Amino acid sequence: xxxxxxxxxxxxxxxxxxxxxxxxxxxxxxxxxxxxxxxxxxxxxxxxxxxxxxxxxxxxxxxxxxxxxxxxxxxxxxxxxxxxxxxxxxxxxxxxxxxxxxxxxxxxxxxxxxxxxxxxxxxxxxxxxxxxxxxxxxxxxxxxxxxxxxxxxxxxxxxxxxxxxxxxxxxxxxxxxxxxxxxxxxxxxxxxxxxxxxxxxxxxxxxxxxxxxxxxxxxxxxxxxxxxxxxxxxxxxxx
Numbered sequence: 001x002x003x004x005x006x007x008x009x010x011x012x013x014x015x016x017x018x019x020x021x022x023x024x025x026x027x028x029x030x031x032x033x034x035x036x037x038x039x040x041x042x043x044x045x046x047x048x049x050x051x052x053x054x055x056x057x058x059x060x061x062x063x064x065x066x067x068x069x070x071x072x073x074x075x076x077x078x079x080x081x082x083x084x085x086x087x088x089x090x091x092x093x094x095x096x097x098x099x100x101x102x103x104x105x106x107x108x109x110x111x112x113x114x115x116x117x118x119x120x121x122x123x124x125x126x127x128x129x130x131x132x133x134x135x136x137x138x139x140x141x142x143x144x145x146x147x148x149x150x151x152x153x154x155x156x157x158x159x160x161x162x163x164x165x166x167x168x169x170x171x172x173x174x175x176x177x178x179x180x181x182x183x184x185x186x187x188x189x190x191x192x193x194x195x196x197x198x199x200x201x202x203x204x205x206x207x208x209x210x211x212x213x214x215x216x217x218x219x220x221x222x223x224x225x226x227x228x229x230x231x232x233x234x235x236x237x238x239x
Contacts, residue, residue: 011075012036013172013203014060019069021055021227029055031227033069037205039171042198044214045207046238047224053207056224057176060205061095062086074171094165098177100157102149108160109145112136115164135163139193155186162193173197175206179213191217214238 014037021030030052037043047053058064059071062078071078074092081089094115102111112132116123123131136142139159149157158178165173175194179187191206191213198204208214214221218236222229231238 011039012072013039013041013074014205015070015072016059017070019059019066019071021059021064021066029227030059030066033229035222035229035232037203039203040198040201042195042204042217042219043206043222044217044219044236045205045222045224046209046211046214050226051224052227053224054176055227057174057205057207061093061174062089091168092170093172093174094168094170096158096161096165096173096175096178098180100149100154100161100181102157102160104149106149107145108136108141108147108149108152111149111160112164112167115167131167131169132163135167136160138166138197139163153186155182155189158182158186158190159193162190166197170202172203172205175204177207177209179208179210187213188216195219211238 016033016035019030019033022028033056045053045056055064059066059078060073062081066079073089076089078089103114106114109132112135113128116128116131133142136145139162141156141159141163144152144156149160152160158181161178173194179190182190187210194204194206195217215236221231221233221236221238223231223238233239
């Protein structure tokens with residue numbers, strides 16, 4: 001039986017036990033992964049291309065299923081979860097993508113509000129306006145609500161993506177290379193925003209290739225290589 005998303009605060013928000021994933025092509029993406037990420041943590045996930053980072057994140061979001069082992073995310077047993085319950089899991093997390101994934105024909109406000117509609121929150125119009133305005137204020141884009149995506153810089157578009165991830169007040173934010181398409185100054189700003197969000201209690205899991213950000217922000221570092229965890233260190237240590 002699945003636990004409620006409101007599980008006890010001392011439970012890890014993410015736990016992998018003996019998890020392996022092999023794709024039908026025969027590619028061994030992950031091998032015997034055992035890890036716990038506690039509520040309120042900020043963890044970077046690093047590793048070279050093909051190390052297993054994308055598969056690791058896809059398993060957490062239940063875009064893929066493990067072949068062996070068990071995965072628990074925010075009280076949900078993903079190993080036994082039927083597809084119809086995946087939307088319930090996704091309501092507890094916000095996702096920030098490298099390529100922004102904004103809807104070009106929607107303004108900033110509507111792009112953020114769309115996240116509330118697509119997850120079926122059934123919020124009233126007044127509640128949506130309140131939550132969207134609050135999310136945009138948190139990423140310093142309150143004055144851009146009526147702007148269209150093509151009127152924004154890459155950094156501003158990524159901050160819209162972050163507001164969209166925040167609007168449903170998730171327990172967990174998954175950030176997949178969120179600084180990959182922005183300049184170094186904006187990269188620092190994006191991780192600073194994620195760090196501030198983390199300080200308010202939201203767990204953050206961020207995939208990155210930017211080792212300078214890992215060293216500067218000194219959060220936990222989970223290093224993957226050839227589908228295995230080869231290091232799990234505190235304080236930005238990648239050795």
